[in-house]
Amino acid sequence: MDVLTVDIKQAGYEERNPVIRDISFNVGAGELVGLIGPNGAGKSTTVKSILGLLRHVEGTIEFGGESKRYAYVPEQPVLYEYMTLWEHLQLAAAAFGLEEQVFAERANKLLDRFRLQGDRDRLPTGFSKGMQQKMMLIIGFMLEPDIYVVDEPFVGLDPRATRDFLALLEAERERGAGVLMSTHVLDTAERICNRFLLVNTGSVVAQGTLDEVRDQAGCAADAPLFDCFYALT
Structure with a gap:
């Protein structure tokens, strides 16, 4: 069961001036999807579109699960x-x-x-x-909630707090909650995410499991996520 389904044709801060285009993905119950991309790639615009914070959004965002509730953890x-x-x-x-x-x-x-x-x-x-x-x-x-939208959660956390956060996140996933996590901490993302959504210049450049992202990036079968990020962005 999907707890979040996103199909954004285009979205932006001004009418007829889209910042992102053709952003489509889903998050399943108990799944952790990493939203990855360089600064200015469109990650924040994607998150704001999902949360209903932008007026100019063409597309659909659907929350699933029993309560259809989400929790947003902002970077600031x-x-x-x-x-x-x-x-x-x-x-x-x-x-x-x-x-x-x-x-x-x-x-x-x-x-x-x-x-x-x-x-x-x-x-x-x-x-x-x-x-x-x-x-x-x-x-x-x-x-x-049924879905967590988390923006750069590791900023400012010491190692012990990071461990506590990851343990709680795992417990919530076992409960059935889905997670969409935007982060630049690629080594941790590689270790904990089920799938990835890589965006650059406002569009999706790769998505799927790490193996699928490696394929789309033309990287070696054992390449780390960092190499795929570098190749695609």
């Missing part, structure tokens, strides 16, 4: 100046209609996991970049 944390960490979590839970008991259990478990329990009453505007990123990950995991 979204913070409210006078709200504590716990209040940020409460706001997200209220927006998604989580019951108070469910919210408290999930939130406390995740705060413990990311070692932020002692910071729950602090203002995240004073956190380090890594702590702010952990907060955004906690919000995403707390919601337990």
Whole structure:
């Protein structure tokens, strides 16, 4: 079962001035798809189109799964100046209609996991970049959606937090959640992604498993994802 189906004919920030064209792919339940490409290739425009943040989108985006809910974890944390960490979590839970008991259990478990329990009453505007990123990950995991859209999740995370993130991601995939992850950390992407979508100059230049991407890039059978990226972009 697909939890995300994308068929974008064209999309952009201004009418009749598309930035991306012919972006079509799907994410299955329990599948992790890596969205790869150089800066300015169209990754952010693709993500914004999926999230409904662009007015000028021609095509279809369909969310599947039981709840048809998604969680978006942005590269740049979204913070409210006078709200504590716990209040940020409460706001997200209220927006998604989580019951108070469910919210408290999930939130406390995740705060413990990311070692932020002692910071729950602090203002995240004073956190380090890594702590702010952990907060955004906690919000995403707390919601337990059908599909995660994650943008550069490794930025600012220390090795231990990265391990925690990957372990939680694997648990969510076992639950049946799909993941679309945009990242430049190609060695990690190569290790954890089921399939890849490589974009350049606004269009898909390769997609599929690593073996299929190697084929499309004309790379050797044992070439790393980095070589395919270099060949295609």
